Amino acid sequence: MAINLKKGQRISLKKEAPGLTNVMCGLGWDVAESKGLFGLFKGNDFDLDASVLCLTSKGKLKSKSDVIYFGNLNHGSGAITHLGDNLTGEGQGDDEQILVDLTKVPDDIVRLVFVVNIYKARQRQQSFGQVKNAFVRLVNLSNNKEIARYSLLGEEYEGKTGMILAEVYRDDGEWKMQAVGTGVMANGLQEMTNEYY
Template sequence: MGINLQKGQRISLSKEAPGLTKLICGLGWDVAKRSGGGLFGAFSSVPDYDLDASVICLDRNDKVNDMTNIVYFGNLSHRSGAITHLGDNLTGAGEGDDEQILVDLSRIPSQIVKLVFTVNIYDCIARKQDFGQVQNAFVRLVNTSNNQELAKYNLSGSEYKGMTGMLMAEIYKHNDEWKMAAIGNGVKVNGLQELVKTYA
């Protein structure tokens, strides 16, 4: 049974799973059921919520130096081979993880010391969508060697109303030890590129 993290809590991955190198970061969410009803309620023209999970790789100055250090639906694998996005889920439908990202800590280049896991709503402005309608959002880490869940962070509450992006969690290196921090900060951005600008 993994640790259920609270916002701002940090854990040492090295202590929770000695020898850990490969892990899965799973992200999930549900969208609140649409109001409406009536005979044609099932044929609502409201578009699906397309939430996109990404990883922003930062250097010691908390900066991303080029777009190849962002792993997302348009760049599914980091050039080092250390981070692989397993693909885009366009609706959030289904149980369990909606999107998964594989991380091999042993292959992360030395200049990268922090991985920021984010989720943003695709085309949020045009679709008039925000995280106020998103429920049961979570991020979790799983040790791939034994499929054991190391930690999980559930996001909930009305604080995300009006927010269109979210900084879910960080995996960072401190004194040659990998740690995880639960962040859970909502941001107002129009797409991933705008979110990345804060680290430029």
């Protein structure tokens, strides 16, 4: 049974899924309905973009190629594959998925930071306060069992346009996961990554 993580909680992937090598990080969300003059309506589509930042032990990106997102779907090592952009968040389950082969992650990359941002958030006047049922989950691809899930409460992120969701990191040679859930105000992925160079 999957663990429902609380903000800041850490788990050992070795303990929760012995022998784990390939994982899928799934992200999902729905857009909260707004009340208008003529009842309920949905505003502009929310385009949430999931990305992975591959950080060194110093917490830095070595290059732009260590950011995996809709414009760079594959890491050069073959360890990380983004399965593509979902422009609306429509549908059930995961809206975006990222595959990670933990055995191929280069030794100098010790932290995989999973982030999400709202595309054109400022222009569209959108924030995570208008998003509901947002979650990040980690699935063991050898048996398709969910290892852990972290659900976000939209109201607490009013005004935030980016989110650091979770981290998968190496600690003494062992992979672990931490639920982060930190909202940031950033106009796009570039702004979110600036502090990591």
